[in-house]
Amino acid sequence: xxxxxxxxxxxxxxxxxxxxxAAYELARQGLLPRHLAMxxxxxxxxxxxxxxxxxxxxxxxxxxxxxxTRMARKLGIEVLTLYAFSExxxxxxxxxxxxxxxxxxxxxxxxxDEMRKNDIRLVALGNIAxxxxxxxxxxxxxxxxxxxxxxxxxxxxxxxxxxxxxxxATRTLAKRVAAGELAASAIDEAAISRALWTGSLPCPPDLVxxxxxxxxxxxxxxxxxxxxxxxxxxxxxxxxxxxxxxxALVAFSQRQRRFGGVAAx
Numbered sequence: 001x002x003x004x005x006x007x008x009x010x011x012x013x014x015x016x017x018x019x020x021x022a023a024y025e026l027a028r029q030g031l032l033p034r035h036l037a038m039x040x041x042x043x044x045x046x047x048x049x050x051x052x053x054x055x056x057x058x059x060x061x062x063x064x065x066x067x068x069t070r071m072a073r074k075l076g077i078e079v080l081t082l083y084a085f086s087e088x089x090x091x092x093x094x095x096x097x098x099x100x101x102x103x104x105x106x107x108x109x110x111x112x113d114e115m116r117k118n119d120i121r122l123v124a125l126g127n128i129a130x131x132x133x134x135x136x137x138x139x140x141x142x143x144x145x146x147x148x149x150x151x152x153x154x155x156x157x158x159x160x161x162x163x164x165x166x167x168x169a170t171r172t173l174a175k176r177v178a179a180g181e182l183a184a185s186a187i188d189e190a191a192i193s194r195a196l197w198t199g200s201l202p203c204p205p206d207l208v209x210x211x212x213x214x215x216x217x218x219x220x221x222x223x224x225x226x227x228x229x230x231x232x233x234x235x236x237x238x239x240x241x242x243x244x245x246x247x248a249l250v251a252f253s254q255r256q257r258r259f260g261g262v263a264a265x
Contacts, residue, residue, distance in 0.1 A: 019071050020246040027075045031253035033206030035079040036072060037228070039220055040065070042212025042236030049236075055099045060238035062103050066111065069154060071242050073118055079153045079201055083220050087127065087161035101135050104158070108142045115142070119151030125197040126160030127168075155201065162222030169195035198224055207252045209245070211237045229255045 026032050040061060047057030065082065072080040085100060108122075115122060122142050131139070139158075172195045176182040182191075193199060204224040208217070213234045217225060231248045233240060 018067070018242045019074060020243055023071070023075055023242075023246045023249055026249055026253050029253075032075055032077055032249060033229075033252055034077070035081065035201070035203050035205045035207075036077050037081040037083070037205035037208045037221055037225070038068075039083045039208065039210035039218060040237045041210055041214055041218075043238060045212060046236035046238045054096055057238060058096075058100055058103055062107055064238055064240055065107065067241055068245055069111075069120075071245060073120060073152045077152060079155060079203065079205075081125070081155040081157065081198075081201075081205060081221070083160065083218075084156045085126075085158045085160070086219060087159055087164050088219065090130075090159070101132065104156075105135060105138045108138050112142050112145060115146050115149065115154065119149045120146060121149030121151075121153050122146045123153060123155045123200065124158050125155055126158045127164065128158060130159045153201065155198075157220070160197070161219045162217070163219055165197050166192075166223060168197075192223070196223060204228065206257075207231060207248065209233065209248050211235055211240045211244075227257070227259050229257065 023032075043057035043061040044054045045057075046060065047054050050056075069080060084104065089100070090097065114120075124139055124143060128136060128139070169192055173182065173187055173191065177184050177187075193204075198204075198221070204226075205221055205228045207230075208221065208225050208228045209231045210216075210218075211233045213232070215232045217230075221228075229252050231251055233244060233248065235244050
């Protein structure tokens with residue numbers, strides 16, 4: 001995925017780097033988000049537009065995940081969080097759910113060596129206990145195998161919902177108060193952040209990208225995205241590749257982030 005070659009002949013044999021030079025320039029200038037979060041929308045509509053089944057759309061979307069994970073790692077983005085399967089997705093037809101979970105298992109199997117070799121640490125965020133046991137076993141194996149990765153965190157949101165996360169965090173803190181481990185007056189923003197499923201991540205998202213034209217968060221990182229920049233692309237996820245992500249990163253670099261303050265003169 002990110003292996004380098006020392007000889008000119010070997011380099012010439014490689015395909016051209018798909019990452020636009022503008023993205024590398026942003027990295028050089030330190031203008032990239034530390035934490036990039038993505039709502040991967042549009043697989044089904046993409047498939048329908050191409051006369052294919054929804055399962056074909058999800059499989060095409062998995063290829064996009066591979067390419068953009070490579071790009072994020074090459075650019076030095078610290079955290080890449082992907083909205084892979086929401087709590088609300090459990091209401092979809094059983095056959096589609098099975099197809100999505102099968103794709104997840106395949107992805108973890110195919111990409112595990114590459115994640116390990118390229119120093120990527122995999123984490124899972126969400127109500128993981130709701131996933132079928134074989135999926136949880138494969139997922140935990142990948143998490144354990146990549147636990148020492150320091151190059152980038154790849155966070156997969158699985159059976160995830162922002163409201164559900166706030167509920168579980170509130171219950172966790174309430175139990176600690178009831179047990180005498182925590183004073184109610186000590187519950188602040190930091191305590192809530194630590195109790196969330198995202199509590200182990202080093203920083204909240206700087207940029208949230210949603211594909212396929214919809215302009216809403218759909219229960220994704222509601223607490224964490226309070227000051228994130230939002231970018232909505234009309235391009236469906238299977239067609240959202242390196243040039244489209246570069247456009248999002250360029251747009252992010254041009255935003256003025258004030259965090260409730262005033263613009264610098």
